[in-house]
Amino acid sequence: MIKMGLMNRSRREIRQLIKNSKITICVVGLGRVGLPTASIFADAGALVLGADINEAIVNQVNGGECPLSDEPKLAKLVRQNVKKGNLKATTNVAKAVAHADVIVVCVPTPVDEHKVPNYSAVKDACKEIAKTLNKGSLVILESTVGPGTVESMVVPLLERQSLLRACRDFGVASCPERADPGRMVENLFSVPRIIGGIDSRSAAVASWLYETAFGVDVVKVSSPKTANAVKLTENLFRDVNIALANEFALLYEKLNIDTVEVIEACATKYNFTPHFPGAGVGGPCLPQNSYYLIVEGIKVGNIPYLVRLAREINDRMPDHVVTLVGEALNEIGKTVKSSKIAVLGVAYKPGVHDLQLTPTRKVVQKLVEMGAKISIYDPMFRNEQVFGTKVADTLEDAVAGVDCVTIVTAHGEFRDLDVRELSRLCSKPAALVDARNTVKPQAAKKNGFAFRGVGRT
């Protein structure tokens, strides 16, 4: 801990304190956001205490091992900084906070089955932090929350048990993570950070910490709620635009127009940003972020309809994939019931070992309900048990003798798919359903497949 306190230091002093390992940072939550964040702060020189309720993760980290297999450059950062003594993990948040100048909260904020945000992990973290929060320290929230949550929930929780007063005794800032799973380290070192403080001092100190440790630009905004609005706005932009692509796909299928051809042509115009249709949207952010905003909208009587409708459209895409499977099988005189169907891709997006809200779950569930015999292949999940099925060791194993191949995740391996070879391996006749625009429709048809693709002709 810094003897003279953190909050009254200058930019230059903070830079020196980090460099000389004179600053202690407690990162709460060692998941996909927290662990890279903790490792990079440690790598910049800070003494980092990573706290997580998951003992297995804590033990792995303390052993210099990285629990995430799909984040390039992370394993090395963890190993080196644990070895150097700059990064330690613990299950005891309060004890770690007692030593900390800065507390960075990176816990998950999922939505429940009614689509209501569940902030219990943030609340629990705040309560633990409040027990031992030091005067003159700074609490930073990286978790995604609805605008206003820091002001109305985080600050009161921190004040209640600590008997300290925000602004006067400690600082609070929002710095929502903006990095992309599978590219966390790269993004943390390059994407500018958005920082909103409860006062200008909190914002300034938080900015200097991130500028120094991550070497990134910082955009200071008026308040924590503005920072949280930024995070939601940028993610909802993506969710709404993917929904729009899906809406075009559903219509263009009926008009016999190829949506991918359309979108690629649109992309030649200077003010168009391409998004592509698919099996839906998964992961820890996009399928949930809308609800953080909707719930705030409901409170003030102003529901963002467009955002809600977009979410609905994306949520229904897995059903559409199942419909296409049924249609393609029907074309070759087969039913889903008792057909062998290979599902390619379970990860929610290419290149990650992550099943969070993956559209594949719904696709597999429905196909199983309808009586299909499912095989699964995903290069990120080889030989693991997923959705009650052991993932095949190779693509060849998964597709051998099947009546239908369904591509649900656009892993690189599926982009180079040799449809002629695929057709040799499948039953004859066979169906091919491409939910991710990885296959050329003409090539699939030429090789004898009954073909369907989301938005394809």
Place this chain on the structure above:
Amino acid sequence: MIKMGLMNRSRREIRQLIKNSKITICVVGLGRVGLPTASIFADAGALVLGADINEAIVNQVNGGECPLSDEPKLAKLVRQNVKKGNLKATTNVAKAVAHADVIVVCVPTPVDEHKVPNYSAVKDACKEIAKTLNKGSLVILESTVGPGTVESMVVPLLERQSLLRACRDFGVASCPERADPGRMVENLFSVPRIIGGIDSRSAAVASWLYETAFGVDVVKVSSPKTANAVKLTENLFRDVNIALANEFALLYEKLNIDTVEVIEACATKYNFTPHFPGAGVGGPCLPQNSYYLIVEGIKVGNIPYLVRLAREINDRMPDHVVTLVGEALNEIGKTVKSSKIAVLGVAYKPGVHDLQLTPTRKVVQKLVEMGAKISIYDPMFRNEQVFGTKVADTLEDAVAGVDCVTIVTAHGEFRDLDVRELSRLCSKPAALVDARNTVKPQAAKKNGFAFRGVGRT
């Protein structure tokens, strides 16, 4: 006319035919799209006959004058090519077509008061063209239409009276215009063109014509309906994203978050494209394009809900501006009724002399209905009669002694607005409503205005 026919010529021959003024192009419709198109074809060497039902326009063009005052570089192109004899205008479509190797249709396709596309100008043009269509010629549609309209309406109309057969006797292609009013010439020379032909020959010949005359890249797509889908998809992307910005604005106003600050911060992320909230969307394209797609969706039982909702959101923004005017006046104890209100900006967007579907019309109508006394200033419409009011000669004249200033179009002149000077000219106290994020809220408030802005705090 080309003696040996156009459709069997090579790319090189077509290039030569244009250069040596051996090709005759009839452009039907000399509006904002047709006139620049005709002028550029003429400038490249083609003999161009421009046909329009508006005699005044025809006379102006034949006199070497340009009827459009807001299109940079167009006046010179018209003057030079009329003088050179390469550009002539006529009211007789059939007579012009009788001489033409290529017919380019650039007539408007508005929607009626029930939001149903009105293709009567395209139909009338096709019927006229069919009367004298030459064997071996090519008809190109630039007008925006729903996907399938060329195949199901244009081709049959051309075949019926001509007794010619499409593909065999003449070619047809869609090449939807993609240029931005106020930047037509610049865009026509730079934005790639999308071309879909009813056969590969039509697509090839159309491509060579545009490549040669405009020097742009051409993206050939599978069919006219695909080309028309591209045009609608790229415009609806903008309409939906503006609606999304407006939806954020309406919510963030209630949450006391500044939408412009949010969007500018979002724009620092690599995959975000900024769009800004405002008074709604006007012009010949965006407010109408959705309905061309919706009507095709209705036919196949698949309404694009997201597109329709987005349109609704944008259509209701003028009402929101009026609400903000009422709120701002209320703050200073005044009513809309009997207040003097200066409306800045009537053009549907900055820098154009164009009132098509401008949101200002609705704003002014509603304010007048509510009993306000309106003054108007717009640098593009000085001293013209607009919405029953004579537009002031200067901004100073319009705002002198008013109770409220309302900025509805973001003309450059309003971006540099000196709010201190403005406050000196207005009544005291006065309200300032900014629907286009041209004014800094803090500066407005500091100078004594009761301030409201779309999405602002």
